[in-house]
Amino acid sequence: MKEVNDIDFLSVKEQFMDLDLKSNKNKLIALSILLTQNNISLNVKCLIDRDFDGILTEIQNDPHILYTDYSCMESYLCSINHIGKILKLGIRNFPHNTELVIKEVSKVAYIFFIVRLINEHFQFKCSYPKVESSLQVDKKTGICNISIDNYLNNFIAINKLFKYKTEILDFLKEITNKLPADMRFNMNGHDFVCILFHYINKIKNTVNYKYENFERTFYLSIQPNHLDEYELFKKITT
Known part of the structure; x- marks a missing residue:
């Protein structure tokens, strides 16, 4: 298991202007999008808290994302x-x-x-x-x-x-x-x-x-x- 803070997102910052990349959750969402867009089929799963997804925002539909069953x-x-x-x-x-x-x-x-x-x-x-x-x-x-x-x-x-x-x-x-x-x-x-x-x-x-x-x-x-x-x-x- 790897920490998301070990990954440098500086080079793709402009691609994710709508995401606050100071947030670990948003970093994981960005990573999952990059993996999917580039057809990288590594067995990588990004574990993220559900938080307000499904209440205020849509659930992220991405094969690399695993949500918590509950809010956190x-x-x-x-x-x-x-x-x-x-x-x-x-x-x-x-x-x-x-x-x-x-x-x-x-x-x-x-x-x-x-x-x-x-x-x-x-x-x-x-x-x-x-x-x-x-x-x-x-x-x-x-x-x-x-x-x-x-x-x-x-x-x-x-x-x-x-x-x-x-x-x-x-x-x-x-x-x-x-x-x-x-x-x-x-x-x-x-x-x-x-x-x-x-x-x-x-x-x-x-x-x-x-x-x-x-x-x-x-x-x-x-x-x-x-x-x-x-x-x-x-x-x-x-």
Whole structure:
């Protein structure tokens, strides 16, 4: 497996003016197009996150592209097996069960995903309210107190988007009816890991608990055999 950053796209930059080649995903899309255009039949597959493809933009139809089954690679890890392992081995005496943790973290990740959709659709290129200040967790029940209305209002306020509010709300109403019920289609990978970290930390309240260490644990805890059931990994291994 090769990293896309190892490839120099400078010589073909003009050919892909419509793609932001600072994005690794767009670099992979450009690479797949080049392979197809030049009839290069190497057994090369470009793995890319689904993100908003199929919602805001069309799915890229190219033989060299393999999409994640859900919105991102981390969606595969939004599972009882994976999160349960982290809570059991990495977090001592965590007071809430795995099912509740996944439900609450996914609920928050969905709200963040919706606002990312809005940001992308309107091409605002705006910043987001910080996770730690947006996330309120009841330590006793494990329930997150957050709503799309409050988070969206904060997003609008910090970026001074008040004049777009009516358009934003119209788009919100339109787009939420089109999203799949399965939360794994509706999350950003970085958001999910970050929300999970702050959720756990707000309940355990451990001063020395660092995000970098948690992130490392999150990915090192992957059990490959738990991924075999998914279509993407079946394609990779055949």
